[in-house]
Amino acid sequence: MFDIPFWLAALFFLGALLAAERMRRRLNDCRRSFDLVRKELEASRAEIAEADRLRSELLSRIGSVLRRPLDSIKTVAEEVSRPFECPDWMKEQLQILSTEVENISSFINLIGEISSVEAPRPGGDQARVGADTVDLESLLVDVVQSASGRLAEKGVSLAAAIDPEITVLGEERYLRQAVQSLVEEAVRHAGRGSILQVDLSSMDGHARLMLDHRGPSDAGDSGTALGTELARQILSAHGGRLIEGSHKGQFTASLPVLERAPGPGEGGSVESGDFQEV
Numbered sequence: 001m002f003d004i005p006f007w008l009a010a011l012f013f014l015g016a017l018l019a020a021e022r023m024r025r026r027l028n029d030c031r032r033s034f035d036l037v038r039k040e041l042e043a044s045r046a047e048i049a050e051a052d053r054l055r056s057e058l059l060s061r062i063g064s065v066l067r068r069p070l071d072s073i074k075t076v077a078e079e080v081s082r083p084f085e086c087p088d089w090m091k092e093q094l095q096i097l098s099t100e101v102e103n104i105s106s107f108i109n110l111i112g113e114i115s116s117v118e119a120p121r122p123g124g125d126q127a128r129v130g131a132d133t134v135d136l137e138s139l140l141v142d143v144v145q146s147a148s149g150r151l152a153e154k155g156v157s158l159a160a161a162i163d164p165e166i167t168v169l170g171e172e173r174y175l176r177q178a179v180q181s182l183v184e185e186a187v188r189h190a191g192r193g194s195i196l197q198v199d200l201s202s203m204d205g206h207a208r209l210m211l212d213h214r215g216p217s218d219a220g221d222s223g224t225a226l227g228t229e230l231a232r233q234i235l236s237a238h239g240g241r242l243i244e245g246s247h248k249g250q251f252t253a254s255l256p257v258l259e260r261a262p263g264p265g266e267g268g269s270v271e272s273g274d275f276q277e278v
Contacts, residue, residue: 052236066108074101110177110230133258134175136166136207140200143179147187154218155192162200166207167258170238175255178234181227182211182242182251189249191216202257209253212245 078098140162151158168175183198190196194215201208231253232242240255 066104070101070105070108074098074105107226107230110174131169132172134168134170134172136168136175136200136209136255137162137164139172139176140179140198140209143176143183144198146180147183150184150187151196154187154190156187156190156213157195158198159195160198162198163202166200166202168207168238168255169258170255174234175238178231178253179209181231182209182253185227186211186213186249186251189213189217189247191218205257206240206254207257210251211253212250217247217249 078094144158144160148158186196186198190213194213194217197210197212197214199208199210201210228242228244228251231251235242235253235255238255240253243252245251
């Protein structure tokens with residue numbers, strides 16, 4: 001039988017103790033690092049939640065501030081346009097003004113609704129949007145076809161690839177407003193002679209809408225960011241997100257899908273030929 005010298009056994013035991021101590025220290029270091037990362041993530045989540053709350057509160061306050069002067073403008077326009085008090089051409093312009101004021105008021109009301117949907121309620125509950133089944137294919141086709149007049153006016157062509165049977169859960173009127181706002185922004189920044197690209201596809205359980213234009217941009221039609229911000233809030237309230245591209249008018253919007261998109265051989269895409277080139 002082979003006998004191990006005492007000093008060698010003691011040295012081996014001491015080495016094992018030192019190795020165990022080093023391992024314990026490394027585990028403690030890893031635990032502290034993990035706790036630090038966890039705290040940083042929690043702080044980041046809190047900051048993001050606070051930023052979203054402040055953004056929603058700001059939009060709500062802006063809406064409240066704008067409603068009063070808009071109501072005053074509408075009242076003045078209606079008073080001035082009464083019969084026999086102004087010529088016909090002025091009545092027509094005042095009617096246009098009144099209509100635009102109503103459109104802006106509706107837009108502000110919608111922002112307020114979406115802000116209240118996103119804002120947490122007392123007690124920690126979260127307001128929810130509707131749970132309708134929304135066909136994104138039909139919705140997008142309607143919105144794009146409605147924009148055909150504006151495309152023709154600007155001399156912008158259309159190229160579209162839309163996968164069929166992509167459905168999501170949500171409130172149809174909100175989602176329609178979001179898609180319409182993004183399409184309007186994309187059209188606004190597309191210059192004469194450019195091509196507006198509209199793609200709708202499904203990937204990894206999410207519907208993805210991509211808007212971009214190929215060709216010159218319309219630098220003179222800057223517009224506002226209200227439509228984009230409204231679309232962002234609507235998508236966020238539906239569990240989606242909006243990413244702006246490297247240039248104005250380029251967007252990628254995503255939403256969780258309700259049903260699986262057709263696989264190979266189950267259906268095709270609606271290509272640009274299904275839309276009238278303008």
